[in-house]
Amino acid sequence: MTVTAPTSEVVFDVRNVTLRFGGVTSLNDVSLQMRRGEILAVIGPNGAGKTSLFNSLTGVYTPQEGSIMLAARRGDSPTSVVGMKTHRVNQLGVARTFQNIRLFPALTALENVKVGVETRQRSGPIAAMLGMPWQRREERESNSRAYELMKRVGLSGRANDIASSLAYGEQRRLEIARALGTNPGVILLDEPAAGTNPVEKRELASLIKSINAEDDVSVLLIEHDMKLVMSVADRIVVLNFGEKIAEGTPEQIQRDPVVIAAYLGTSAEQAESQADAQPELRLIDIEPEGEQS
Numbered sequence: 001m002t003v004t005a006p007t008s009e010v011v012f013d014v015r016n017v018t019l020r021f022g023g024v025t026s027l028n029d030v031s032l033q034m035r036r037g038e039i040l041a042v043i044g045p046n047g048a049g050k051t052s053l054f055n056s057l058t059g060v061y062t063p064q065e066g067s068i069m070l071a072a073r074r075g076d077s078p079t080s081v082v083g084m085k086t087h088r089v090n091q092l093g094v095a096r097t098f099q100n101i102r103l104f105p106a107l108t109a110l111e112n113v114k115v116g117v118e119t120r121q122r123s124g125p126i127a128a129m130l131g132m133p134w135q136r137r138e139e140r141e142s143n144s145r146a147y148e149l150m151k152r153v154g155l156s157g158r159a160n161d162i163a164s165s166l167a168y169g170e171q172r173r174l175e176i177a178r179a180l181g182t183n184p185g186v187i188l189l190d191e192p193a194a195g196t197n198p199v200e201k202r203e204l205a206s207l208i209k210s211i212n213a214e215d216d217v218s219v220l221l222i223e224h225d226m227k228l229v230m231s232v233a234d235r236i237v238v239l240n241f242g243e244k245i246a247e248g249t250p251e252q253i254q255r256d257p258v259v260i261a262a263y264l265g266t267s268a269e270q271a272e273s274q275a276d277a278q279p280e281l282r283l284i285d286i287e288p289e290g291e292q293s
């Protein structure tokens with residue numbers, strides 16, 4: 001295999017990353033490239049290392065081995081994020097949402113989004129107290145930007161409601177709006193459809209596609225819902241026990257016996273013979289157990 005030098009057409013260039021916690025190896029020699037403008041999904045059974053990968057990409061964890069280069073926005077030159085602080089990675093254009101929703105529950109929906117928007121502004125609390133002119137202008141700007149984002153995710157009617165009073169699916173979209181407030185070049189979504197109903201899942205799929213296409217944001221998506229993954233992803237990377245076991249288009253991944261075996265907990269040979277017996281067997285029919293849907 002030839003190894004090419006990182007270019008700005010690659011958003012994340014992950015090479016041979018290994019992350020260990022004591023005796024547990026969460027990521028084992030993982031390499032992948034995320035291309036600019038794509039929707040790349042990361043799938044795999046529970047405990048496969050998906051969230052660990054996100055945490056490594058965003059400076060939450062520092063892998064013991066390997067390199068991670070980032071060029072989040074068009075024209076950026078690649079920068080190493082290994083050992084970088086999370087807020088710095090965010091400033092470089094990486095936004096994320098969390099597997100377990102993290103909102104400020106007592107703030108309004110709009111205020112939650114403003115928190116995202118204001119991380120990009122210069123005013124601190126001192127300027128706010130002194131009522132500096134640029135601070136007042138920034139306040140107006142952050143209000144209107146936050147409203148715009150609320151509208152973007154279909155929540156304009158809920159702007160002044162307390163975040164914790166929003167339905168689960170709305171809270172997930174609110175998190176996306178807050179993440180977009182930081183004006184990212186790439187957004188990392190960790191199970192955005194978890195706990196949402198089928199209607200919300202369809203809305204989420206079109207939101208993800210429009211963020212990608214209209215806002216020019218590359219999307220890295222962790223998701224257990226195979227229908228959603230297959231309908232939005234340009235490419236898919238599959239992790240199992242911390243290792244990358246497959247990579248390809250949704251069509252390739254759905255038929256890959258190694259991937260089906262990982263989900264069924266059988267060998268690839270068994271999965272293949274099962275697929276022969278049931279030609280309609282596709283990954284889309286294999287939902288991991290215990291998933292809320």
Ligand SMILES: Nc1ncnc2c1ncn2[C@@H]1O[C@H](COP(=O)(O)OP(=O)(O)OP(=O)(O)O)[C@@H](O)[C@H]1O
Pocket residue numbers: 021024025026044045046047048049050051052053099
């Ligand atoms: N901070 C940590 N300390 C110790 N072990 C960890 C830590 N973070 C992750 N791990 C371990 O790394 C492995 C991968 O976990 P991770 O959360 O990345 O999986 P996942 O693919 O996101 O799973 P799920 O689909 O259940 O969210 C697990 O064995 C987990 O226990």
Ligand SMILES: [Mg+2]
Pocket residue numbers: 050051052099
């Ligand atoms: Mg996870």
